[in-house]
Amino acid sequence: MTQTAPLSNAGRPAAVQPAAILAVIPALNEARHIETCIRSLMAGSQALRQVPMLVADGGSSDDTVAIVERLRTEFPNLSVLHNPKRLQAAALNLAAAGAPVAATILVRCDAHSIYPENFILDVAQSLVDTGAASLVIPMDAVGETCFEKANAWIVDTPLGSGGAAHRGGKASGWVDHGHHAGFDLSWYRRIGGYDESFSHNEDAEYDVRLGKAGGRVYLDAGIRIQYIPRGNVRRLWKQYEGYGRGRAKNVRKHGSRLKLRQTVPILALLGSALGLVASLVYWPAIILPLGYVAILALASGLVALKHKSLCGLYAGLAAGTMHMSWAFGYLREATRPKG
Structure with missing residues (x-):
């Protein structure tokens, strides 16, 4: 449960030295989003160009690596870290293991996101100011295609995400879990980093172990990112089935x-x-399945009216895909024989 607190980093000049920060972007076939992501992360203070930034690539078959290599001529602090295990959990662990000696803070950035100016510096500063072992932030979903827009409009509602604090949340405070943005590297190493057996939900699993070890997680609602959700039913199903299995x-x-x-x-x-x-x-x-479909249809109509867009009619389809795939993934994993 979120507890409100007065801490905020809005408008505060960064005081954490760039050398103390390591920024990592796990990526796999993110040619569509990676340049926008990197440019948003580099917008703001010149100090950002002194922060080592790794794109931990899991073996992309598209132009992700080529785009990053091109951007290195503009941003010399940018480099590619090859992640043979492909997973996000492995990417963060690999980066932490090879972090510069001076680095005390690890900032996790997602290729599907668009970041506000000075995001990396603000996350590091908030982590230090709160004394948290981990800093988490709210995600505000935005879309480009029609389905992405409908997905974005529904995911941050109780029908979509169920009211998770990091999905469009407005209140800062201590939480059990959220969307990972920053880590105190000493804590990260102390509890062994991410569990690489988790392809999804590695962040929630990490937070459970962190809490048991005495570490605390702080949600800073003053630092927000824009997240681009999956753009079709197949990709959305795969994403949320993985979330269900991970849970x-x-x-x-x-x-x-x-x-x-x-x-x-x-x-x-x-x-x-x-x-x-x-x-x-x-x-x-x-009446059971028809009632559920009716709820989704009603949600589609309300979203379309609210946003004055026919794209909103996809909202129920997006919500239903999230619900059914998450539940299917959960039940599939939960009933799988141990061993």
């Missing part, structure tokens, strides 16, 4: 319980499936 692995590893917002998609999937099967012998049971 199930987390529950299995730590014995933690699901929150209500995480239980609802599972109930929606099971209820809809049960209703379809039961309707073969008792037709009123069809």
Whole structure:
């Protein structure tokens, strides 16, 4: 649960030395987004050009690496780190293991995001000011294509993300988990970094171990990023199925319980499936899946009206894809035999 606090970094000049910071962007086939991401990260203070910035590439088959290499002529502090394990967790661990001696702060940046000026410096400063072991931030989803826009409009609502604090949250404070932005490297190394057996949900798993070790996570709502969501059903399904599998692995590893917002998609999937099967012998049971579809259809209409755009009609499809894939991934992993 988020607790409000007066701490904020808005408008504060950076005091953390650039040499104390290492910025890392895990990437895999991000040719569409990587240049926009890097340029947004480099906007602001000239001190940003003194911060080592690694693009940890997991073996991209598109032009991601070529684009980064071209940008190095403009930003000499930029370099490519080859990540043979491909996963984001491995990328951060690899960067932390090879961090410069002077580095005490690791800033995680995502290639799908657009950052405000001085983001890296602000994250580092807020981490120091709060004394947190990790700093997390809110994500404000934005879209370019019609489906991306609908996805963005619905994901930050309770129907989309279930009200997660880091999804469009407005209040700063101490939290159990959030979207990772900055790490105290001493804490990161102390608890062993990310668990590389997690392809998804590695951040939530890290936060569980951090909490058990006595580390604290601070959500700074004054530092916000724009996140570009997946642009079609197939990619969105793959993303959220992975999230579901990761959450199930987390529950299995730590014995933690699901929150209500995480239980609802599972109930929606099971209820809809049960209703379809039961309707073969008792037709009123069809109200379960039809009721769920009606909720999604209503959400689509409301989003379209709110944003005065027919793109909003995709909102229900996006929400339903998130719910069903997350629940499917969770149940698939949770019922998998151990070993």
